[in-house]
Every structure is written in C-alpha cells, then in structure tokens.
Amino acid sequence: MITLHHCPQSRSMRTLWLLYELDIPFRVSVHPFDKSLRRPEFLSLSPAGRVPALEIDGERMFETGAITQYLCERFSPDRMGRSVDSPDRMAWLVWVNFAETVSQHAAALTQQHVVLYEDHMRSPIVMKLEAARLAKCYDAIEARLSTPVENRDYLLTSGFSAADISVGQAVYMARHFATLDNHPETAAWYARISARPAFISSLPQAGGGLYARDFYPVWEG
Numbered sequence: 001m002i003t004l005h006h007c008p009q010s011r012s013m014r015t016l017w018l019l020y021e022l023d024i025p026f027r028v029s030v031h032p033f034d035k036s037l038r039r040p041e042f043l044s045l046s047p048a049g050r051v052p053a054l055e056i057d058g059e060r061m062f063e064t065g066a067i068t069q070y071l072c073e074r075f076s077p078d079r080m081g082r083s084v085d086s087p088d089r090m091a092w093l094v095w096v097n098f099a100e101t102v103s104q105h106a107a108a109l110t111q112q113h114v115v116l117y118e119d120h121m122r123s124p125i126v127m128k129l130e131a132a133r134l135a136k137c138y139d140a141i142e143a144r145l146s147t148p149v150e151n152r153d154y155l156l157t158s159g160f161s162a163a164d165i166s167v168g169q170a171v172y173m174a175r176h177f178a179t180l181d182n183h184p185e186t187a188a189w190y191a192r193i194s195a196r197p198a199f200i201s202s203l204p205q206a207g208g209g210l211y212a213r214d215f216y217p218v219w220e221g
Helices: 012-022 064-075 089-115 124-146 162-174 184-194 197-202
Strands: 002-006 027-030 053-056 059-062
Touching: 002 012, 012 064, 012 162, 012 197, 059 064, 064 089, 064 162, 089 124, 089 162, 124 162, 124 184, 162 184, 184 197
Parallel strands: 002 027
Antiparallel strands: 002 053, 053 059
C-alpha cells in the first residue's frame, strides 16, 4: 500500500494529483501545516520536516521531484512519465523540475503573507521581488506554450504528463500572489489542466488549506 503524507495546499498536492491520475490504490495521511511536522515520528519519514513524504513497499521517500519520477517510472512510464527513449524525455525532466523553481517563490510569498502573522515581520521589498520572480517563471511557461507546434495544448509535444501536473500545481499556488493576466497561453493551459477530475480531487475542502484568500496583493507596509 502507498501512503502519502500530505498538507493541503502545499507541495504534496502535486503528489496527490499524480496519484489520482495514476489511478492506483493509495491512502492519505493529512497533517496540519505546523510544528507537528518537526516531531521525531514525522522526521523519520522526511528529515527536513516537509511534505510530501511517501511510504511505499516498506520504504520511505521525500522530495517531490524524486517521488514524481519514481511513481511515473514504476506505474506509468509512457503516459504520466516519458521513458528514456522518448523524444520528450529531456523536456519532461526539465519541466518536472522547473516546478520547484516556481514553488520556491510561491513558498517565500506564503511565508510573507500567511506564516508571518505580525506586520512588522513582513517585508514589502521581499513581496515585490518574489512576485516579480513568479512573473518571470510565467514568462518561461508562456514561451514554451507559445512555441509553434501542432496541438500545443500541454508542456510536452506528446501530450499531457506529470510535467503538467508538477508545473500546474506550482502555478496553482503561485496564482495566490501573481495573476496570469499578462500570460494568455499559460492561463488557457492552466484552465485545461485544472478542469481535470484528478486536479479537482486534490483540492482542499473549503477552509481546509493554507490560504484564507484567493489572492494576496503586495503588502505596502
């Protein structure tokens, strides 16, 4: 049995979405996004006290990109993943890992807007800088999706994959801080992938996530 350790509206949502797309048996252990992730029991699963953590066949995994690659290679090498002889293998690896570039900026903004609970802790400069970096990430996705290739509906020429899941979940988080208003191809792609049943299943229940709002503008201090 596969057990995913998950905090709603965190990086582990990426793994949850992928597991739904793979359509394999698994269970979810939901954790609050708090100091309980630093308990020795959880640190035995994920030594940095972060999600996702995955238990599978008596082994333990952490780090989202590694989990994505392992699950795809084992359960769906040519549908969610791309096998080593696929022409899209290189692009698949690039975009699966680019998701973490997006996520690190979204995480910094989550800390500024949500985790730091007193105004004197927050920095308008950091907020503006990280929001601008998210826009640069959107530029990269927009350029990819604007490449003149027939049927460019997804990040890979060969169709939907875990690359779209990884980057799509990162964009889901990033949209709380930077809109897609100036990135029409990215917005259209995001609308396609976020309509998938597996994405919808991975969303938190009302009031069950990190964010109390759909959008957090830059705080001016």
